[in-house]
Amino acid sequence: MTGELKGAEITAFRPGLFDGKTVLVSGATSGIGLAIAKGFAALGAQVIATGSSASKLEGLRADAELENIRFEQLDVRDNDAIKSFVATLSVLDVLVNAAGVARPVDEYSDDVFREVIDVNLTAAMRLAMAARSKLEHARGAIVNVASMLSYIADVDVPAYCASKTGILGLTRSLAHSFGPAGVRVNAIAPGYHRTDMTRALWEVPASAEKIAARSALKRWGEVDDLVGATVFLASPASAFITGVTLPVDGGYASGV
Structure with missing residues (x-):
């Protein structure tokens, strides 16, 4: 299978589930976006990352x-570039908006705050609107990437929290506009997963253990844990699901 995805996150689905489908994943050069791109490719999709x-x-x-x-x-901050890029695609069945950044502490600066909002929230709207006609032709799906910080606060990243909370509202609004x-338009809300963005936490045993202890499953998430939820929300299995955000955080946000 492409990208070494061999676990239950892929084998739970039938082989070739996305044969003949085209999937566009933004922010897919590492971490969550790359894992999702690998997952769709392993299920037969033509994936553009x-x-x-x-x-x-x-x-x-x-x-x-x-x-x-x-x-x-693709620079997701550039609306003209997005429109031109999407116009080159003959078809599009699934759009995954996974592009995201965080700038801890620096987000209290006006310029940095606006940059984070632009990448994490406004870019998802840009891509959705650019892809709208192709997705409508395919009767396709959008999956946005929110965060557990859509529900809880982190004082170091006000723009990240604001942008990911905004994804919840954007997902609901686009679900009704595109429906x-x-x-269909849905979102996933990752928790603490081992990525470069969270490296400063999971490489320190004390902080890593504290985070794992709060989760219901008593462990950190891996990026592959997000693949199955994303595939499900883009698949026929969720044909009557739209406008929802699915937490994939091991129970962290509901913990104490």
Whole structure:
């Protein structure tokens, strides 16, 4: 399987579930977005994975295990670039808005606050609107990436919290706007998963153990834990589900 995804997050679904389907994943050069791109590719989709880093894209294109994923450079802050890029796609069945950044502490600066909102929230709207006609033609699906910080606070990242809370409202609004044409819009809300963004926490035993202890499952999430939920929300199994955000946090947000 493409990308070494071999666990239950993929084998729970029938092989070839997304054969003949085209999936676009933003923010897919690492972490959550890359895991999701691998998951759809493993289920037969033609996956276009975008990111802004030329060096990361070059490395991913050279990885033989990822040869079934098409990696493209796209700045999600540039609406004209998004429109031009989406226009090159002949069809589009699924859009996953996974692009995201956090700038701890610095987000109290006006410029940084606006940058984080732009990447995490406004870009999802840009991509959805650019892809709307193609998704309507396919009666497709959008899956946005929210966060457990859509529900709880982190004093160091006010813009991240605000942007991810905004994803909840955007998901509901787009579900009702796109729904009459048969397009479903949902979101996942990751918790503490081992990514580069959370490295400063999970590499320190005391903080890693404290976070695991609060979760119901007493462990950190891995990025692969997010694949099954995303695939489900884009699949026929969720044909009557729209406008919802599915927490994938091991019970962290509901813990004490």
